Amino acid sequence: MRVRPLPKNFYLPTAAEIAPELLGAIVKTRIRGLTTTGRIVEVEAYIQGDEACHANRGKTRRNASMFGPPGHAYVYRIHQSFCLNLVTGKKGIGEAVLIRAIEPLKGVRIMQRRRKGAKGRLLTGGPGRVCQALGLNLSHDGLPLSGPVLTVLTGSAPGEIETSGRIGISKNVTAFLRFFDPTSAYLSR
DNA sequence: GTATCGATGATCT
DNA sequence: GATCATCGATACC
Numbered sequence: 589m590r591v592r593p594l595p596k597n598f599y600l601p602t603a604a605e606i607a608p609e610l611l612g613a614i615v616k617t618r619i620r621g622l623t624t625t626g627r628i629v630e631v632e633a634y635i636q637g638d639e640a641c642h643a644n645r646g647k648t649r650r651n652a653s654m655f656g657p658p659g660h661a662y663v664y665r666i667h668q669s670f671c672l673n674l675v676t677g678k679k680g681i682g683e684a685v686l687i688r689a690i691e692p693l694k695g696v697r698i699m700q701r702r703r704k705g706a707k708g709r710l711l712t713g714g715p716g717r718v719c720q721a722l723g724l725n726l727s728h729d730g731l732p733l734s735g736p737v738l739t740v741l742t743g744s745a746p747g748e749i750e751t752s753g754r755i756g757i758s759k760n761v762t763a764f765l766r767f768f769d770p771t772s773a774y775l776s777r
Numbered sequence: 778g779t780a781t782c783g784a785t786g787a788t789c790t
Numbered sequence: 791g792a793t794c795a796t797c798g799a800t801a802c803c
Contacts, residue, residue, distance in 0.1 A: 781802090
C-alpha cells in the first residue's frame with residue numbers, strides 16, 4: 589500500500605474520535621534538508637469543555653493555532669521542551685491531539701544526533717523527545733500537516749489499542765483520552 | 778508592574 | 791521518588 593498524506597477532511601471529526609485513528613500513522617519532517625519519519629504509537633486528545641485543554645479559556649497568542657483550521661500543527665513550549673499537537677475539528681473549536689510518542693523509522697541517525705545519542709524509548713518516547721528528534725520548535729507552530737516541512741501520512745493501524753488517563757496534567761485526570769499501542773517499545777512510560 | 782505555574786525531561790538518590 | 795532547569799503564558803495587584 590502506498591503511503592500518502594492523510595486527506596484534508598481526516599481532521600474534521602472531534603479530537604477524541606481522531607486520536608485513536610492516528611495510531612500507526614507516519615509523521616515526517618524535512619528540516620534544513622534532513623528528513624526524519626516515525627510511526628505514531630501514543631497520543632492524547634484535548635477536547636471542548638476540557639479543563640486540561642489549552643483552548644479551554646479562550647484564544648490567546650500561544651494557543652491561536654488551536655483555533656485555526658484543522659490539519660495544522662499547534663506547537664507550544666513547556667519548560668525547555670516543545671510539544672506537537674495536530675489541530676482537529678471544525679475551525680474555531682479549539683481541539684487538538686498531542687503526539688506523545690513515535691517509533692523512529694527514517695533518519696534515525698539524525699534523530700539520535702538531535703537527541704544527543706539517546707536510544708530506545710529515550711529517543712522518541714515522550715512529547716518533548718518527539719519534537720526534539722523531529723527537529724520541531726516554536727517556529728513550526730501553525731504549519732499545515734501536508735506541507736513540505738511537516739507531513740502526516742497514512743500508515744497501518746496497530747493490532748490493539750489501549751486507553752488511559754492522560755499524563756502530566758492536574759485537571760480532568762480521570763478522562764480516558766490517552767490512546768496507545770501497548771505493544772510498542774517506544775511509549776513514554 | 779510582579780508572581781506563579783506548567784500537556785517535560787535530565788539527573789540525581 | 792525528588793529536584794530543578796528555564797521561559798512564556800497567565801493570573802494577580
